[in-house]
Amino acid sequence: MKKTIHFTLNGQKRSIDVAPTEILLEMLRERLGVKSPKCGCDRGDCGTCSVLVNGRTLRSCLMLAVEIDGAAVTTIEGLGKDGEMSPLQKTFHERNAFQCGFCAPGMILSATELLARNPEPTRDEVKEGLAGNLCRCTGYTPIIDAVLEVSRKSGEGK
């Protein structure tokens, strides 16, 4: 039986009828047209489907859509403010912290959560925080550097 769920998606209130069998990733992509969360492995290994739910990254491929009733969901489309990219997005761009770009949305969301939890992570903490997001192109080094740079800059701003 379908159930009507209410939630916020990138700051906007949404409601939609979902069947219990619907997967969050599929609902976002196929029914709401939010295409930045990608399907890379369909079983929680790769992290490309990551979305922020109430500020925490979750695997949207391992979540029923019905479970987000009442929650706040953020995808990379919702990170920027007033048409400006977030500091992490900007730094990823400037530092070539991506190549094919497929993992970038999930990676940046994980980095966003990491810095929210731990604004001044060590290099090892950054590695650990991003270890659930696979990237086959970059070798991760530019990604780790970009996250540390954002952390450093926001620290200086204080």
Added chain:
Amino acid sequence: MAIQEAFEYAKPKTLREATKLLRKNKGAMVLAGGTDLVGYLKEGFVSPSLVIDIKSLAELKKIEFKGNALHIGALVTFTDILESKVVAKKLPVLREIAEKVASVGIRNRATLVGNICSAVPCLDSGPVLVAMDGVVHVKSTLGARKIPAEKWFLGARKTARKPGELVTGVSIPLPKGKAAGCYLKLGRYQGEDLAQASVFVLMVGGKKPEFRVAFGSVGPVPSRGRRIEKSLNAGESETAARALVGSEIKPITDIRATREYRLHMCEVMLERAVQAARARLTGDGPAYGAAII
């Protein structure tokens, strides 16, 4: 991949309501973190008629220290454990375990209780419970039961949970004296991996130190190393204890490791875990979570 077999979804507001639903629906399954369950649903490994989402049951979201035991509710995620001050103070080795479970995006959802309900042989939450005489709390409309961890794990993916029962949490009795532990997990690389083998050691200080030892991923269920404990308790060295590993576990060869490597590494890990626990007890050991293997 969508789920092929239809099911109903319910999100009870009280524990009573949840156990009632469980009793009424033989084909019901419980959803907490869902990192295992949703995967199984997608793959078609399970096809419940009803999925009972217990995330509204706030009382199951608690980590508490009472009656000299650490209680972990069924909705406590591994991230909750990592961020818990109670855990950090009372049983820091549990953080070492939680940190080695998968990665952030999984830990934010996956629960310790879910881990022991799935009961796959490579589970990370098993050895600590078995070694520390942990207790699994279940509830049904018929009442409550407490099941010792060693009796909880019946086989690979098999537990002592009976139909209609809901696991509400686990409790881990803490030793009286000062204690320190170490959990070592062998993986194929540094990143997230399922354990090829794992060793848990707890050392309780005092004039005559006492040890608790358990192994994971080297048999269908996590197993306690009682001969090793006896030897260590008798004051034998960890190097001597290595020789007993072969008598405690009978690992198999599979895609993740050979029997030989598992056996060898359990010896190495046992020795290093005892050393780390001993050093931690005196306060100069490696930080929890530091690379020891």
Added chain:
Amino acid sequence: MADHKYIGKSAVRVDGKVKITGAAQYVDDLEFGPGLLYAAIVESPHAYARIKKIDPSAALKLEGVVKVVTGKEFPYRFGLYMHDRYVFAQDHARFVGEQVAAVIARTPELAKKAAKLVKVDYEVLKPVLDVETALRDGAPLIHPELGKYQHVPWFFPEKDTNIAHFRKVRKGEPLKGFEDADEVFEDTYTVPRYAHCSIETHGAVGLFDHSRRLTVWAASQSPHTQRHLFAEALAPLGITHNDVRVIAPFVGGGFGGKAGVSMEILAASLATTVQGSPVKVLWSRAQEFYNTYQRQGVVAKMRLGVKKDGTITALEQKLYWDAGAYVEYGANVVNAAGLSATGPYNIPNVHIDSVCVYTNLPPGGPYRGFGYSEFLFGLESLFNEVAKKLGLDPVEFRRKNAIREGDILNYGGKMNPSGLHECIEKVAREIDWGKKRVSSDPKKAIGKGFSLFWKAPAMPPNAASTAFLKFNEDASINILVSAMEIGQGFLTVMAQIAAEVLGVPPTKIRVETPDTDRNPYEWQTVASHITWSTGNAVKNAALDAREQILKTVSRALDRKVESLYVEDEKVKSREDAAFALPLRDFVINGIMMKDGTFRGGPVVGRGMFMPEFASALSDPKTSQGGKPNVHYTVGASAIEIEVDRETGKIRIPKVVLGVDCGKVLNPELLKGQVTGGMLQGLATVLYEEMRFDDKGRLLNANFTDYKIPTAMDVPDEIVPIFVEHEQPDGPFGARGVGEHTMIPAAPIIANAIEDALGVRIKSMPITAEKIALALKEAAALRKEEK
């Protein structure tokens, strides 16, 4: 060296914003409306079986199932270099997972459900799962028709065997070379199969519309080659090149896996059966592992003849490649590796057999490195063993034998400009070669490894690139090319090249992924040849546009064309410093004359590049006589590792990679290739591996058990070193480099392990488990001896 404004600078990626904001569209992100159909594949559960009967009736009964398609509808063979492949299995299925039929339905769930209902009767045959069995007398023939297959002239299949191609290289006098040697060493090394593991799986959507136009949207490295192969394969249906259009949106990683045509043929073919409706075929992660190209496994048997002073007198390399069930692309890996299997060494006498062997495993094919990583593991490991036995320093041994510009290559021609020796010196210095560190932890041993590497683009001699370049009113530019952005930064580098020629900043230049209807021809984005080849085409297009611009200004304003140049989006004059005509004033509308008429008009440049000096024709018995390779990119690499003597676990404090890819066009992007390629390479040697059971089933078709590195698995430090000996025919002197950065990974690790522990491991991957058990065994042996 000329002073450049945009070349050699780290321009920020032109595809940055679109990717970083989530706006970039990959094939599965495209919308096709409510008429979209989905295909699910019925796969062979057997490695080798005769298909007796296919019964689709139960599947067809499900409401929403549109069609079940089998091999009967498409009895056509096709392939890139050899026509040995089918759209669907015909009378035989040759690997586990091979497509036997497809169900087209209105939802993906339904298609999947119905695919399970298609009943296939098989007669199970004994599969051939390794090269040794395949080469045995009386081995079952996987392709009995091999003798009849059409193939390129540089392949030499041996009919009535499982040898799909046999590349022989004979240089000098190998027999005499071994006679002249003071010592001869021999050994065997093995390399398993590997998976590309792009995070985006393969996907394609086909639409055969009511006008009989076939459009395919694909995650692709090769849109034009795909168009060509679709047109060839489907020609019996009356489909021509003119009817086929391939559109390639952004690609979520390639690494060779999305080159040629693999599963894309399904979207193209299935579309023709449901005219008017688009059909999506999207590979699951598991299918991505077992039914796309795989990196081939190899057994390498080597003999090396040396003088006491370390001079190599002769090399014999016998490479037996496990090429899988279909080799239409993979056989060229065998070919390319065979031609270059000496590595970057000047060896006077060479005997190479590179043998492409059919097996009942999934098709082998292109993978970053194209065979070079595979043979280099054994070769560079053996070199270290030989140096050790001769009492020579391994770097000295390499220095002595490393190739130089002008040295004779294995097939005849001369070596191109090369900074190899400079790379050796710089890499050795950076890794502090010769200084042995000792760990403060007695459990840890520290070792260093060194290796050289090289690779040439493997491509047909006439592989060509073309480019269109068009100006817009504001003097911004669109470049149309058909090479693919697969992450390497290709679009950005093309913008830089045009920017340099036309004096327009890269930020004002748009380069996008192609549509074969609109964008001009490109062979494929493979072989590390795009910067060089497409770069030349873009440069030529920019030069063409610049010539038009200068001529127009000369004609309209009566200025000598030789005096004019472009800079900062203006045409300027060397003779008149005050003259500066903004491009925006005339690149579309032309220049108005006094009488109100105009000169010039929209500027559209056109460029082409094809190497007219290459030839794949040579003596089949020796490979002498042709010029199959356009150039080699070379380098040296070294590593320091810290290994735990008990656990076998390795930590990598430092890796150095020095490469001479000619002029560096964008240092940041190049660094990206080094850090990314090196980690990919390290993973192949440390833990990645495709594991098959004795029935030919892939056991680890997922990221749970096929481990690719995470952020926690990166070396502490990767130091890139760039040596720039310009390529005379490269754009601004550039040569390719994309694949090279992973090629030396296996031997540097293997050699460092030997240096640290004295254990030589001869099969990849070199897992912690293998090291620990080898050490345990060695200790047991020592104990026994005592």
